[in-house]
Amino acid sequence: MSLLEVVDLDAGYGDLQVLSGVDIRVDDGEYVTIVGPNGAGKSTVMKAIVGIATWQGGSIEYRGTDIAGMAPEEVVHERIGYVPQSDNVFPTLTVEENLRLGAYVLDEVPEDRKRDVYDRFPALADRPNENAGSLSGGQQQMLAMGCALMLDPDVLLLDEPSAGLAPDLVDEMFDRVDEINDAGTTVLMVEQNAKEALRRCDRGYVLANGQNRYEDDGDALLGDEEVRREFLGG
Ligand SMILES: Nc1ncnc2c1ncn2[C@@H]1O[C@H](COP(=O)(O)OP(=O)(O)OP(=O)(O)O)[C@@H](O)[C@H]1O
Ligand SMILES: [Mg+2]
Known part of the structure; x- marks a missing residue:
């Protein structure tokens, strides 16, 4: 099936x-x-x-x-993880806050998955407290993917x-x-x-x-x- x-x-x-x-x-x-x-x-x-x-x-x-x-x-x-074509991160929130929001439907933020996302995208791990809006286009796209991956x-x-x-x-x-x-x-x-x-x-x-x-x-x-x-x- x-x-x-x-x-x-x-x-x-x-x-x-x-x-x-x-x-x-x-x-x-x-x-x-x-x-x-x-x-x-x-x-x-x-x-x-x-x-x-x-x-x-x-x-x-x-x-x-x-x-x-x-x-x-x-x-x-x-x-079902979905990364829209545009406007796919919250620019005034930090990298970390965006990732936490990716898991908002869960009862608690899955810390292990967040670590997986940071492992997968080291550029995000280097700047968890930077605002998403200040990241490069590529980093924002990685963050958007990371947010979707938070739901596993x-x-x-x-x-x-x-x-x-x-x-x-x-x-x-x-x-x-x-x-x-x-x-x-x-x-x-x-x-x-x-x-x-x-x-x-x-x-x-x-x-x-x-x-x-x-x-x-x-x-x-x-x-x-x-x-x-x-x-x-x-
Ligand atoms: N929110 C909307 N309201 C009304 N029409 C829309 C809306 N979004 C898209 N459309 C229309 O639907 C059609 C298909 O758009 P869609 O965005 O799905 O195309 P696409 O294949 O993704 O194109 P692109 O390669 O430009 O992203 C287009 O004619 C577009 O103008
Ligand atoms: Mg399109």
Whole structure:
């Protein structure tokens, strides 16, 4: 059984429909990416899964339970980690405070997990008392991931983790995602940096105009003439 299975999903914002009949499957332990042009609806898929976008039809099964239409404050209890595309840390709070907030639905802050996050992201461990807003773009992205990891999620939804990062930091970010997946966390990632994302993932989906266009192993999509011409810049 899949960990997360989106079937025939319609979703959008209020009455506005963005996604039509979208299917996405993520198996336990897999690393799946969604690529596609601007405005394709990639972020909307993630927002629909966590209950931020408006659910309009279809099903979203997580561990066999239909979570479609659930409110975000309920979805967070399902231990689905979500790192939004932007505004994903509290800039006026410190690194430490942000991490503690990442675990706000738990009865107490899991100190062992916080240590794991600091071990995984040494740049955060070096500056626990700095305001998140004063960190570099890459450090903020690491902090946002760290906040999501505080819940020890079974699946991590990452919306464009490499956006706005300098080229050398892009590689480092992808390496961190590889490590998180290797350590057993299932990953569903949206990326603008489509070639690198497809190179790294197990399977990929190409979304356009709110609909599925292609799906296959990452390498197969990378090698597909039509996918390359239409979506990967040749
Ligand atoms: N909060 C919102 N209210 C209304 N429409 C929205 C909202 N957010 C996104 N949209 C619209 O939904 C469509 C899909 O947007 P979405 O953000 O899902 O695309 P995307 O594939 O993530 O694009 P990008 O690569 O630019 O991040 C776009 O037409 C966008 O204008
Ligand atoms: Mg987006």
